[in-house]
Amino acid sequence: MVLYAKPACYRLTPDSGEHVLGIPDITLHDGLTFPVITFGTYKLNGIAGMEAMVSALDVGYHALDSAFNYENEGAVGHAVRKSGKKREDLRIASKLPGRHHDYNEALTTIEESLYRAQLDYYDLYYIHWPNPKVGKYVEAWQALIEAKKRGYVRSIAVCNFLPEHLEKLQKETGVLPSINQIELSPYFPQDEMRALHKKLNILTQSWSPLGRANKLLQDPLIQKIAQRLNKSTVQVILRWHHQLGCVPIPKAASKEHQISNMDIFDFSLTEQDMKDMATLARPDGRSHGQDPATYEEF
């Protein structure tokens, strides 16, 4: 089967004539190439979850997000093997849980993550939450730096880090993460964090990019834009993330959603659309009130 790309929108058409989409790559500050959409896997567990991941890889995603605490690293590894994709073409991620921030425990946890997935390496490994009250995220970061040296991971990153946490990493280790994965959606656009990431050359990755399919998907303004462009509200939201320079991580169990969520490269939002969508920001726009300054996860 020969695939060829039309550069304008990264549509690939196999010999079968079936329509397949592709996702373009960008390059992180440490040189790792990374696609502009990641596939979210929270709640995708067991056989059904694994099959959903195989389907996602089959339709053209090449990055899978995961975490030790999602308890699906086994499903992720199995999906990688079942997909038949070349390992080097994929970007597989996991995350260190808050209960294992001690240096030695963190390294053992990463080794366990690898065993669970039956992978030789992760492309990305994140600190899942900073848990500032515990105050061990710098120690955890030193373990991630060592894990990279040992070849367990190719790129090291964080989630839910606030400016003061990034500053502390830089001051105490001199190493900044390639990515900060934060909650981000039109109701919670994180203007200050995005500006800081830009300054520090850290990629912003948006978790719960669809607000966990809450009322955001019925928002009248987004619906109006979607109607004008003949796209779905979800596609408009994902395109909005893309135009902000963020990498969204939509989770979708069904193949239909998986395909439509990738189909965002043949249209653009106007400057006015982006300005209008900026008015949707609200201080309480987080979907579950998980402020990393106080919220802790172990």
Ligand SMILES: NC(=O)c1ccc[n+]([C@@H]2O[C@H](COP(=O)([O-])OP(=O)(O)OC[C@H]3O[C@@H](n4cnc5c(N)ncnc54)[C@H](OP(=O)(O)O)[C@@H]3O)[C@@H](O)[C@H]2O)c1
């Ligand atoms: N680092 C962190 O702390 C953190 C925290 C939360 C999440 N995450 C990551 O971010 C990923 C995404 O976040 P999320 O899973 O919370 O929420 P999300 O991606 O914002 O929303 C997922 C929901 O949207 C639905 N959906 C997807 N595509 C759709 C479409 N085209 N039309 C209608 N509904 C659609 C899904 O339904 P179906 O599944 O039925 O399609 C699911 O109910 C997670 O899976 C996880 O990998 C990271």
